Amino acid sequence: MNYAVTRMLAPVRLPFVVTPGEALSRFLSALVEGRLIGERCSECSKVVLPPRGACPTCGIATNPRDNVTVSDGGTVVMFCIVNIPFEGQTIKPPYVYASILLDGADVPLLHLVEVPVDKARMGMRVRAEWAPPTERKPSLEAIRWFVPTGEPDASYEAYKEYA
């Protein structure tokens, strides 16, 4: 009995069951159909996605009538290049992690952009590349990543309030 116990490995696994609620349920179902839906607040008219059942600014409850389809194309308003590997990572670095303002939405969506990292830039126009319909699950993984459209970049003035 002449040793010290200095480290003990204690793995914990936590499988959760998430109840998405009505508003998020509509969003997730639409993803399977290849559509992105947001909620337009009846007070401030801003479109937020993923929907939360209430406008986070006004606190006004939303309902199914407030659902609007948002384009799956948009503008990269901010991004970083992830070079660091870490546990739980599903994509091999380096990759571009971007804040994308979808056309018709008023809050950006965080997602991957499939582009050589030295070509990534703010203002770049991108579009969702969807998984094939049979492979789509009710999750944002239904979008594999966003790809550049080749359109001219958006001007900084056009998106600066989101960056």
Place this chain on the structure above:
Amino acid sequence: MSERCAVIGVGQTKYAAKRGDLSIAGLVREAAERALADAELRWRDIDAVVIGKAPDMFEGVMMPELYLADALGAVGKPMMRVHTAGSVGGSTAIAASHLVQAGVHERVLTVAFEKQSEGDAMWALSPKYPFQPPLVAGAGGFFAPLIRAYMRRSGAPNDVGVRVAVKDRLNALRNQYAHLQLADISPETVLSSPMLWDPIRYLETCPSSDGACAMVLSNEANAGRTSRPPAWVLGSAVRSEPAVFAGRDQINPRAGADCARDVYRQAGVTDPVREIDVAEIYVPFSWFEPMWLENLGFCEPNFGWRMTLDETTSLSGRLPVNPSGGVLSSNPIGASGMIRFAEAALQVRGMAGEHQVDGARVALGHAYGGASQFFAMWVVGARKP
């Protein structure tokens, strides 16, 4: 609030990548005993304990405050835990100060800790939820895009972050408790360190630390009984905002600006850059120094980087920022906010040792957390309010 509140004791552990010599209970007790010694008090003199830490997933210990009650002398006394993500160290101290100001308790021990070596915070910060995109990026992945946007918005030169990274590590060399002691730190070593989350380099990020910080807060009647000077709480404020809403400015968040205005109003500060002598600001990535200088009203928006470049924020500048070395030099996450608050108190007590700012009378402690959405701040002073 009717009662005045003062910091009469501060205790810190040595911060390190791994404190393998101590359990979590041992870690918090080391900080608490030092705070009690500074306050010239014993365990029985404490009326209540207020504790804070980051999410339980960081160490995998559920509700650690329960098992820490005996290590913190809280058996038979009121004990509560505060939880506000990365700002928790600050809001924990504020919750403790409210107990004193409300006249509920006379002397309260407040403690915050993290033992990052026992878990994987990067993993815990990147949970895979079905309604989130199929990638995870850790804390740096969330904040790096904001830094790129700030650079674009402000027109700041590229080397501002490097300057902060060097300044804070040089300051840390004067702080015996600081985790990183990088004697060879220089712009060249920062620039040549790996780019983790472009535009954030390895040496522009905070380390992962084990550590705890504690303070003894007292009402006025008991504050005068010790031989060391107290730090008086002149104002304190907490604010939050949603992570997502239309028109949210994530670089200069409304909640942070509102929190600063409130705390200055309480402290009677009308011109922060002139009236505050030193600031300990939560800067986990170098570029957050200029960003928070703007959010805190020390300058106009987009001008924060100039205060870094003209050395206003250096140890000998007009507004030294993070003389302790800051979060960039020590980051036991749950404790990091309380360390800012405690260092602010040490400065106005004249007890900051080799990183003491000459003549510091009024100091700001700042903490933030979540997606730049939770804020906690206090202003402390040498003079009784």
